[in-house]
Amino acid sequence: MLHHIKGTLLEKKPDSAIVEVNGIGFEIFISSTTYLALPEEGSDITLYLHTYVREDAISLYGFYTPVERLLFKLLISVSGIGPKVARNILSNIQINDFISAIVSKDLARLSAVQGLGKRQQKSLFLS
Numbered sequence: 001m002l003h004h005i006k007g008t009l010l011e012k013k014p015d016s017a018i019v020e021v022n023g024i025g026f027e028i029f030i031s032s033t034t035y036l037a038l039p040e041e042g043s044d045i046t047l048y049l050h051t052y053v054r055e056d057a058i059s060l061y062g063f064y065t066p067v068e069r070l071l072f073k074l075l076i077s078v079s080g081i082g083p084k085v086a087r088n089i090l091s092n093i094q095i096n097d098f099i100s101a102i103v104s105k106d107l108a109r110l111s112a113v114q115g116l117g118k119r120q121q122k123s124l125f126l127s
Contacts, residue, residue, distance in 0.1 A: 001051060002049045002051050002060070003048070003049060004046055004047060004048050004049055005019050005021060005026060005028070005046070005047050005049055005060075005062065006021070006044070006045070006046045007019045007020050007021035007022075007026075007044070007045065008020045008021075008042065008043070008044060008045070009038060009039060009040075009041055009042065009043050009044075009045040010025060010041060010042075011041060012030075012035060012038050012041060013035070014032055014035050015029060015030065015035075015087075016028060016029050016030060017030050017034075017035075017038065017045075017047070017062060019045060019047065019062075026060060027060070028047060028049070028060045028061065028062035029059060029060065029061045029062070029083070029087060030047075030061070030062050030063070030087075031063070031068065031087050031090035031091040032090075032091035032092070033064070033068060033090055033091060033094075033095075034047070034062060034063055034064040034068065034090075037064040037065075038064070047062035047063060047064065048062065048063045048064075048065065048066050048068075048069040049061065049062055049063075049069070050062075050063075050069055050072055050073060050083075052076075052083050059083065061083055061087065067095065068090060068095065071090065071095055071098070072086050072087070072090060075089060075090075078120065078123045078124055079123045080117075080119055080120045080123050081116075081120050081123065081124075085116060085120065088113060088114050088116070089113050089116060092112070092113045092114060093109070093112075093113055097109070102124055110124070
């Protein structure tokens with residue numbers, strides 16, 4: 001399991017970043033929250049990673065803080081929530097607001113998150 005990556009930020013987009021380490025460029029999927037926290041291209045960067053493995057792909061998801069990575073891991077452990085939906089959640093709601101919405105069972109706030117359907121919302125409350 002990869003824990004983090006430290007290297008040079010070659011390119012950043014709202015949904016991904018390219019980090020170069022010893023001449024190898026790693027494409028890492030990121031949330032909007034992480035994107036907004038990234039420094040300028042060409043800067044040194046450390047991202048906390050989650051490696052997602054499927055039959056047909058290995059994907060890296062990167063987070064600016066360990067807390068965001070922890071929430072991502074918790075989200076993908078919920079039935080019906082994969083890495084894309086988890087990334088959408090982290091991109092569309094602040095971490096503290098999300099936790100508050102779960103604790104208070106605020107369906108209206110959760111319904112505003114793209115890709116998060118009623119079934120996944122219910123699963124969040126059961127977890």
